[in-house]
Amino acid sequence: MFKKILASLGKGAATVDLQFNHQQYQAGESIQGEVVIQGGEVEQKINQLAVRLMMNVSLKQGNVSKEIAYIPLMSRDRIQPKEQKVIPFHYALPTNIPVSRGTVSYHFDTHLDIEGGVDRKDVDHLIVQPQGALQAIFNAMGRLGFREKADSGKIDQYGQEFAFFPTQAFLGQVSEVEMRFAAEQSGISVWMEVDCKNGYKEVEAKREFRLDWTILENEAELEKVLGQYIAEAVEQPYIYTQPFSYEANRHHGISSALPGMIGGLAVGVLGGMLVAEVMDEFVEEMFEEEAEEFEEAFDFFGGDDGEES
Structure with missing residues (x-):
């Protein structure tokens, strides 16, 4: 009886441990593993065993954690004292996961629901790597002298955006290159924004x-191809200023990710949080545009050069 009381409080109760082969997996790859339940000091009833894949995202409003997948593994069972149960675990990562x-x-997040006792949990981190073709693009950008920025990979209402800064060939000509990708049957579609330095101004070539x-x-x-697209943007940035195709309805409602867009899965998961991000950015853009117009008008009338007439 005393052992049962202790087990109900978590002391000497069953434990749970999710085990899988690697910590790093590519988007679209299958994860193979097992969940090990180790019995405690007394027999216990198991209501349910399930695993949740959680995505943690940093937004302007703060850090949020959202469920990507719920994977039930067992329900209505018993675990005897010192008994060990091993349950196979399989999960295929979505191809459009960020x-x-x-x-x-x-x-x-592995959750063992024990009847009349303290539920047991196990947390295991994993890293989702780009698929081969996308990694090839990142490698090519590296060979061109670009490095990913610290905040690269941000999530917005379209999907995931990757940002690079130059360290070699385009240093002094380009301040940043932002890229989005969508997987298709024939290859990968790319949306590339090159922030070109043009005198005292920057021009966004798309x-x-x-x-x-x-x-x-x-x-x-x-x-060679990526370098050519960037070089053309630097040489004639003003002929590449049309909005991206996916931005067409940006200010007429909240857009959604295009089919196959890398990171598009997060758009549906985060929902209203991304709407708030978009509205914040829209307000910021309005204030920036008004400030620029005021500054230009101020300069037109001579401004204040600090000299007395």
Whole structure:
């Protein structure tokens, strides 16, 4: 009886442990593992065993944690004293899941619901890596002298955006390159924004293009093509200022991720939180535009040069 009382309080109760082979997996890859339930000092009734995949995202409003998947494994069972139960675990990561970055992380939350006792939990972190073709693009950007920024991989109402800064060839010409991707049958669609330094101003040059599999599988060709798109933007930034196709209805309602957009899964999961992010950015843009117009008008009338007439 005393042991049962202690077990109901968590002392000497059954424990749970999710085990899988690796910590890093590519988007779309299957995770194979097992959940080990170790019996305690007394027999206990198990109501349910389930695993949740949780996504942790840093937004302007703060850090949020959202459930990506719920995976039930067992219900209505018993665990005897010192008995060990091993339950197979399988889960395929979605192909459009955001990849892990400084603002995005993941963990599995394993929950063992014990009748009349303290529920047992186990937390296991994992890293979601880009699929091969996307990683090839990142590698090519690296060979061109670009490095990912600390806040690269941010989530917004369209999906996941990756940001790079130059360290070599385009240093002094480009301040930042932002990229989005969507997987398609024929390859990967790319939306690239190049922030070009043009005198005292910056011009946002926007390029949309598709990289087919033959290019993605050829390192030298991929590097050449990406470098050419960036160089063209630097040479003539003003001819690439049209909005991206996915931005067409940005201010007429909240857009959703395009089919296949990398990170698009997060759009549905985060929902209203991303709406708030968009509205905050829209208000900030309005104030910035008004400030620029005021500054230009001030300069037109001579401003204040600090001299007395």
